[in-house]
Amino acid sequence: MSPNVEPATPAFDHRKGPRRRGEELESAILRAALDELAEVGYPALTMERVALRARTSKAALYRRWPGRAELVVDACKAGGVSEIDLPDTGTLRDDTIALLRQLSAKMDSPFGSILRGLLAETTRDPEFAKLVRERVQTPGPTAVHSVLERAVERGEVEPHILGSRRATVATDLLRNQFLLYGNPIDDATITDIVDDVYLPLVLRTERGASGSDSGGNTEPDAS
Amino acid sequence: MSPNVEPATPAFDHRKGPRRRGEELESAILRAALDELAEVGYPALTMERVALRARTSKAALYRRWPGRAELVVDACKAGGVSEIDLPDTGTLRDDTIALLRQLSAKMDSPFGSILRGLLAETTRDPEFAKLVRERVQTPGPTAVHSVLERAVERGEVEPHILGSRRATVATDLLRNQFLLYGNPIDDATITDIVDDVYLPLVLRTERGASGSDSGGNTEPDAS
Amino acid sequence: MSPNVEPATPAFDHRKGPRRRGEELESAILRAALDELAEVGYPALTMERVALRARTSKAALYRRWPGRAELVVDACKAGGVSEIDLPDTGTLRDDTIALLRQLSAKMDSPFGSILRGLLAETTRDPEFAKLVRERVQTPGPTAVHSVLERAVERGEVEPHILGSRRATVATDLLRNQFLLYGNPIDDATITDIVDDVYLPLVLRTERGASGSDSGGNTEPDAS
Amino acid sequence: MSPNVEPATPAFDHRKGPRRRGEELESAILRAALDELAEVGYPALTMERVALRARTSKAALYRRWPGRAELVVDACKAGGVSEIDLPDTGTLRDDTIALLRQLSAKMDSPFGSILRGLLAETTRDPEFAKLVRERVQTPGPTAVHSVLERAVERGEVEPHILGSRRATVATDLLRNQFLLYGNPIDDATITDIVDDVYLPLVLRTERGASGSDSGGNTEPDAS
């Protein structure tokens, strides 16, 4: 109750030489967090262990991040966990398949459970949800956009697709597949998504048919 | 924060009263779990509180379920959390929109955070992942199938769509939208999913363009 | 914030055979507390270390005692820390000196710092102060009383002294000496207290000079 | 509990203003310490809060005092916490009672818990114990001595009492009473101490009965 009558003088004096501060310390913590994620996974990652591993104190963590979720988000960012090798095969189909394969491989790594865990905690506040999207989810959207842009340049895809919902259908379905059915994701699933769903939606047809302005509606009864 | 859990029945000591067993006890537990979910949400639900609320012991819970995730799955099932009013408007478009709106409403309820939480815990074992899909995710797929079947009967949709990946694209995208962007889901998003993505994929066209062989999608409208 | 999404399953399973409970556990804890007191002293005693030493959990301690002060009080009681060998030399003087020497020896042991520490914490509430008096301070008063009673029987002391403030002056002064000047207490101090202060106050004199009925005052000028 | 410490001077950043040094800073710290003592009491006083309140840094505190105990000792001294209005009523009895009443009143103030706390920490080293006696305990002894000297001049007390143990019995018993039984101290207790114990020990009698030179013993002991 009372803070402490006599604070039990720290058992021993251990002050090291140059104490780490600022960026040096921060990157040591992020490194420790990444190592923990790789070793024990997201659900078992604790602030305690990260602090221990980084040879610092919990207080140093809480000074920077409000909780483990935010720490992990930053660790992912710092670790380049969501970096993508932008494919450039010459056709939209092969680019997209290469992209999905990379994403699928990510899901198979510790990053998979991280993604699940973080999404679970976005319930808390929209602020954090946004953070997760920006720091963890970016690879997909950005890469998709680049791939599509090149397809537009090649004439494979109409420009207006770029900003439409159709653009991200492939990665959206892959993510959904992962979250529902887990990993590993069958390669057939990837080609199925691409060939049966994605390409028909985005590829230009001689009739220019697949384009649609937002909210477009094939059925007349929508009027 | 403080565990001020008011037990459902104010003061009754089942140690020395008519002791509940079997189904009676089980449903009391599930009821308590549902109440907890509604009140504090999934992340804050603990076995301890559920046991207290159900006026039973943790042992009774662990005898039946290996952990809170499994308990919650059963509670959802028992509570009809994932039941759907099958819409029947006469057109696929309206049926689908009605369906997505219902699902979207669910996501806005405690069920939303439950879904997130459960998906996060499917990392553990595929067995449990399957359970979640079957008990928690069923409403969507089943309803989608029924709606599509009726559309097939009406001639709006080709039969082979029924078993294809295209069939569930609408619900898949909705789920993805929820998991990434949270609730509430804008109604415009729903119509966008339906009109810009889903219908072009599943509706029959005179040219049969939307058939699921690779690459084929032609838009009839917009011509 | 949220308790825990996945409680990081305890690293390892370690459940022992027969788990200690009730009195067995309690005495193990008290024993551990006593050992700690002897080794590191009261100010450095922590609940954490006691729990560790007793091979139990902090929760088990907090279930029984609200804080370390109360735990230590009980440990003292259990360890017979304040037990006294009742002296019986045949004269009040020698009995009293023997008694003070014993008390002085106690103060020289870990018990000394315990007494200081506990007295410091009696600020909190009178309840606890009472506890300290009863469990930790009892030896003095009780022994004093016995010693005095025998002196009364021998005719050395008038009976009315027994309940008066004079009865405890010797131990009161010794305690005061310890608290102000610390230990060890010089043997000359003890004989000084006894011969110069205590005996003149309690021994019967033919003239009845030092005797007094309640509130009595030998000096007329006090009026 | 929450460290809601309002700094004395509302908002002034001494980093970039006229920076306090030496005595000015020191007295600001002591003032802050006294305020803290009055507000939260000794056990809850922390270096952190004092530094915050004084709008300075912990380092400035530790440069001057090795720990909070020493700081508090100085603060007491500076705050005149142990100053006494020397009574002069004309009789030893009334002087002594007035004195004890003042001391008792002190014990009822924050000074009470300070005394307890400091005494608890004298375990550490005799040096500090001496400091406490000199800075915090002085009022009693000094005043007692003055009062007694006047009584000697009036002929109420024999001169040799002045240096004997008997001289301080009244304050010693009062202190003991406070430490064991807490405050407030009943007025009857004070008169009891004075009339039943103290005066019989120090007042001169025509018979010289209660008087004694050091080590003296009115009883032909062990006879």
Added chain:
DNA sequence: TTTTAACCGAGACGGTACGTCCCGTCTTGGC
């Protein structure tokens, strides 16, 4: 007057203990 060294304020740092909560297991009695 200019330099320079001491000192100041702020607060980060590594660390320990706090007291609480929940985990999943186990024991105790009572029905």
Added chain:
DNA sequence: GCCAAGACGGGACGTACCGTCTCGGTTAAAA
């Protein structure tokens, strides 16, 4: 046998201080 109650060993939580340290300053004394 199963039930309720809850104790048990364990571990992580997030907070509060400890006493040290680093970092830019300010300021007074030395040059």
